Amino acid sequence: xxxxxxxxxxxxxxxxxxxxxxxxxxxxxxxxxxxxxxxxxxxxxxxxxxxxxxxxxxxxxxxxxxxxxxxxxxxxxxxxxxxxxxxxxxxxxxxxxxxxxxxxxxxxxxxxxxxxxxxxxxxxxxxxxxxxxxxxxxxxxxxxxxxxxxxxxxxxxxxxxxxxxxxxxxxxxxxxxxxxxxxxxxxxxxxxxxxxxxxxxxxxxxxxxxxxxxxxxxxxxxxxxxxxxxxxxxxxxxxxxxxxxxxxxxxxxxxxxxxxxxxxxxxxxx
Amino acid sequence: xxxxxxxxxxxxxxxxxxxxxxxxxxxxxxxxxxxxxxxxxxxxxxxxxxxxxxxxxxxxxxxxxxxxxxxxxxxxxxxxxxxxxxxxxxxxxxxxxxxxxxxxxxxxxxxxxxxxxxxxxxxxxxxxxxxxxxxxxxxxxxxxxxxxxxxxxxxxxxxxxxxxxxxxxxxxxxxxxxxxxxxxxxxxxxxxxxxxxxxx
Numbered sequence: 001x002x003x004x005x006x007x008x009x010x011x012x013x014x015x016x017x018x019x020x021x022x023x024x025x026x027x028x029x030x031x032x033x034x035x036x037x038x039x040x041x042x043x044x045x046x047x048x049x050x051x052x053x054x055x056x057x058x059x060x061x062x063x064x065x066x067x068x069x070x071x072x073x074x075x076x077x078x079x080x081x082x083x084x085x086x087x088x089x090x091x092x093x094x095x096x097x098x099x100x101x102x103x104x105x106x107x108x109x110x111x112x113x114x115x116x117x118x119x120x121x122x123x124x125x126x127x128x129x130x131x132x133x134x135x136x137x138x139x140x141x142x143x144x145x146x147x148x149x150x151x152x153x154x155x156x157x158x159x160x161x162x163x164x165x166x167x168x169x170x171x172x173x174x175x176x177x178x179x180x181x182x183x184x185x186x187x188x189x190x191x192x193x194x195x196x197x198x199x200x201x202x203x204x205x206x207x208x209x210x211x212x213x214x215x216x217x218x219x220x221x222x223x224x225x226x227x228x229x230x231x232x233x234x235x236x237x238x239x240x241x242x243x244x245x246x247x248x249x250x251x252x253x254x255x256x257x258x259x260x261x262x263x264x265x266x267x268x269x270x
Numbered sequence: 271x272x273x274x275x276x277x278x279x280x281x282x283x284x285x286x287x288x289x290x291x292x293x294x295x296x297x298x299x300x301x302x303x304x305x306x307x308x309x310x311x312x313x314x315x316x317x318x319x320x321x322x323x324x325x326x327x328x329x330x331x332x333x334x335x336x337x338x339x340x341x342x343x344x345x346x347x348x349x350x351x352x353x354x355x356x357x358x359x360x361x362x363x364x365x366x367x368x369x370x371x372x373x374x375x376x377x378x379x380x381x382x383x384x385x386x387x388x389x390x391x392x393x394x395x396x397x398x399x400x401x402x403x404x405x406x407x408x409x410x411x412x413x414x415x416x417x418x419x420x421x422x423x424x425x426x427x428x429x430x431x432x433x434x435x436x437x438x439x440x441x442x443x444x445x446x447x448x449x450x451x452x453x454x455x456x457x458x459x460x461x462x463x464x465x466x467x468x469x470x
């Protein structure tokens with residue numbers, strides 16, 4: 001059965017796509033797509049060419065570059081680009097985050113994170129089993145008989161309510177048996193950070209077998225995220241919405257084991 | 271005659287391809303970027319790259335699929351650059367990000383009221399992370415299958431499925447609470463910080 005949201009999505013996208021003016025498509029057709037040589041060749045030839053003939057005005061955006069070159073416009077174009085990016089370093093979302101766990105960047109960072117997380121009543125008197133810090137970002141993992149709970153603090157996570165993102169305890173309460181050289185992911189998901197465009201901050205946490213000493217998660221695009229391993233658990237987080245596809249597990253003997261990570265199926269309950 | 275060369279049969283074929291597929295490419299790019307100017311730039315860049323390889327591309331089983339693959343990968347690359355550019359432009363203009371969103375300079379549907387359900391859903395699509403937005407547009411505007419989308423993006427079918435699923439969860443949440451979203455203006459979508467899309 002078709003999901004109503006999918007039906008509506010098709011209709012909305014089609015309606016908005018239809019608003020693209022026909023003259024915009026016509027401009028694409030009118031462009032001159034003849035392959036261009038490098039800009040150095042263009043510069044050299046332009047001086048030669050323009051000295052003997054006028055440039056025919058039949059081309060697309062690259063033609064403008066040609067004119068800019070001959071009129072000293074490269075400098076202007078460069079200045080325009082400089083204006084866009086000048087005046088101080090560009091801010092990026094999740095600045096300071098690292099793919100490997102780092103010591104806290106600020107004195108009292110972990111204590112502050114625990115204090116923040118305890119504002120959620122479910123964590124009022126708890127101590128985290130795993131503390132994962134990456135730059136200014138702190139992921140706390142809590143466990144009890146009812147399961148695993150998570151709390152994330154850091155820049156861009158300030159919400160109107162003043163509470164950091166928190167995932168209530170889950171996992172049924174019965175610890176599953178885990179093979180000594182394996183891990184079991186119990187929580188994967190993402191936080192919506194208060195940035196524009198909205199950005200996700202993904203996390204993955206779970207339990208490790210008795211022989212596991214290190215875990216590296218490999219994401220869909222090949223990025224490698226080293227997890228924190230402590231107290232029989234692992235935890236990691238990263239900017240974006242990619243999921244971990246495999247885990248590289250290091251055991252006490254020094255061996256490395258690859259384990260495929262489960263991905264959520266369509267229609268999974270979130 | 272322009273000093274960069276004469277037209278040939280290959281180029282004529284390519285121009286025919288642009289005439290037949292250009293509008294659809296542009297619409298796809300617009301839905302991904304929500305910015306007509308940027309969409310035009312993206313498609314032009316895509317076509318300028320493809321034309322250099324047109325001899326090979328035209329021999330493929332599905333040249334259109336290859337071109338769209340180039341387009342979406344350019345869109346994914348430009349998504350990050352665009353964010354940095356927006357942030358720098360905002361800083362130079364002295365605008366807050368919320369004010370920038372309100373201006374909506376490059377949207378084409380200014381007649382849509384802020385609380386219209388159509389506008390809510392499209393705003394929600396705009397607010398998706400670039401990769402999710404690309405997959406949603408390819409699946410629900412382009413009508414590409416999960417396998418085709420996976421090939422375009424160079425990922426697994428499972429990844430396309432899971433990403434689609436997460437996107438629909440977010441979009442469904444917006445539709446189910448439009449009043450709440452409106453109350454949190456000027457942002458186009460609520461950015462409440464409860465942990466979302468949790469799975470196991």
